[in-house]
Amino acid sequence: MFPEADAVAPAVTAVFTTVLTEGPLSRVALARRLGLSSAAVTKAARPLIETGYLEELAATERTGPGAGRPASPLAIRADREFFVGVKITGDELIGVVCDLRAEVRTSAHRRLSAPDVDYVLTELGEFVDELLDRPGSLDIPGGYRARTRRLGLAVSGDVDRSTGLVRYSPFLRWHDLTLRERAEKLTGLTVTVENDVKALTTAEHWFGEGIGAESFALVTVGAGIGCGLVVGGRLVSGSHGVAGEIGHIGIDVNGPACHCGSRGCVEAIADADAIVRQARAATGRPELTFEDAVALARDGDAPVGAVFARAGDAIGSGIAAVANLVGPARIVVSGEGLAAYDLFEPHIRAGFQRQAFGTAADCPLSIRPLPFEEWARGAATVSIQALVAS
């Protein structure tokens, strides 16, 4: 088990977090990085080694004048514990089992026929069982189940991570659902619940492009347009429960009506529904799907191409607002909408460059499609974070 809570000094958490996200590191390097004495690092590392979360790698010989005894870097024992992560959407469950370093060991999908709470939770219980019953690699006796104590869930909408309450999830049509409590009863695991975009941002911050960044933003493009923000090394959650709502930045006062009640929001121009609506209007074909629109634009259909161009430009303009206001070190743009990456990318960059002010335009944008398991990996990452903070 992880060292008992009352024995976990802040130094233990700091050593564990740093080795987890930036290791392997020698005790000397850890001491320097954390502003601790070598003795304090050694003391903090001991319970983590004893409980099997950290291990000492083979000593690397140091040479040259002033070389002390060989350093044995500390590393994470990634398969000491596993974490299930599940993203719940209106029509499917996406699940993974991750190790301590948030490497995906196995993944699965399950279709859902409706977002009804009782039905979804029953399916969720079976789905988690299915993941845990997978054998894992040969050198892990007992498979994943024997070493899994935590489940992370990610849902879109307004989620209170501290209580595990889903206040409102528009796509699922869930209101005030005590999801953590119900999922813990169902699975016997310790459950964390987080907003899906925040979960994905956590994964990028700890185990992706955001590693070591003081500030960082992740923008997701798809059914909605979302954004997770890290400032001063911490995820911004918003004093009134809202943060990262890039989708509702108004970029065109005379633009199309948005479901939020305003006009010309980024989401009203650039989310999947908005693109389908505009592509149908442009072609006069009321049955057109998102996939049809992508195919037409790739085939050179100018009016449908213009719909993607306008959408990309709107997203770029919204991203520029993030850069102008917060100035993150870097911004990652991803999401299932970026399956149509080729159609969006140049227009996202153009809108960003036009609207970014001065050196805000120097902020690097990584624009890339998102593998479907990434959302579930984000959910698992939040449960890894909960372990570290426990």
Next chain:
Amino acid sequence: MFPEADAVAPAVTAVFTTVLTEGPLSRVALARRLGLSSAAVTKAARPLIETGYLEELAATERTGPGAGRPASPLAIRADREFFVGVKITGDELIGVVCDLRAEVRTSAHRRLSAPDVDYVLTELGEFVDELLDRPGSLDIPGGYRARTRRLGLAVSGDVDRSTGLVRYSPFLRWHDLTLRERAEKLTGLTVTVENDVKALTTAEHWFGEGIGAESFALVTVGAGIGCGLVVGGRLVSGSHGVAGEIGHIGIDVNGPACHCGSRGCVEAIADADAIVRQARAATGRPELTFEDAVALARDGDAPVGAVFARAGDAIGSGIAAVANLVGPARIVVSGEGLAAYDLFEPHIRAGFQRQAFGTAADCPLSIRPLPFEEWARGAATVSIQALVAS
């Protein structure tokens, strides 16, 4: 003198900052708030009392069961040291002398005929002398000069606080000016240089509406539209040198051209120049001033009133972007442009309410005019902060 740097443990800084911004406080209350032992607080407070920065107030009798010896709250000795703050604009110097609690003790203006660097610096030297030579109150022997070691300067534009370099100030037309170095030679004082909006935000954060707020935003309306952001208790400075540029959020892709090269920025619709330009177009009177426009709108001129309405709405929409992305605990809207407060206010609120997403609309907005010395007080506050961090 302030305790020597190498004697200043983090606990000393923490105790001083907390008593400064939230005191008077008893040692017990300080220990609780800072997570320190009472002994550590007593030890940290000692050098601050010895050097005259803190004092013990008369003991207040504690009664009831379990009451220990009477508590003597610690308080700042506000007149232990004074700070000069000057805002430098293209046509005037605005200066104050503040005490340690950032209370303005005296203030002054000096007109400038041109933004020429050598001329402005000569004027600045005389202006600081004039402020320091003022007698102060009767109980301060030697007046302000005897107890002043620090000068804070605030200028608009791109300023590097850490080096005191003014990279670019558009209104002053200054490029790469080593302002701190030159002002220190000129005055013999220890100088800090900060962007004016950031300085004002610092003043509100430490000594105004932002006290104790984990996150907080200040929006300034006038010659430009600016914004200072505090997130996680720290001023956001932007990884690429830009942050808080609310003026260049694009809210109307088909709007008027902006000096930044884009279209429909908040500033292109709502800063003083933009209002004058639109009011001239609306009335066909090319000689119209900002003051004329305010007078006409107040007299019920509908087209000019609509210019202020559109501007206020644009500002509100930009503020909503701040609330949607960062979710500050509260937002203060101020600036010299709010001399026309009555014309702007309802439209700022309407634009904000329309564009704020969900509970982001719960963020309280304080909309109020800005006394002219506030900018200079902000500059002085940055030098108080520099003392505390020294």
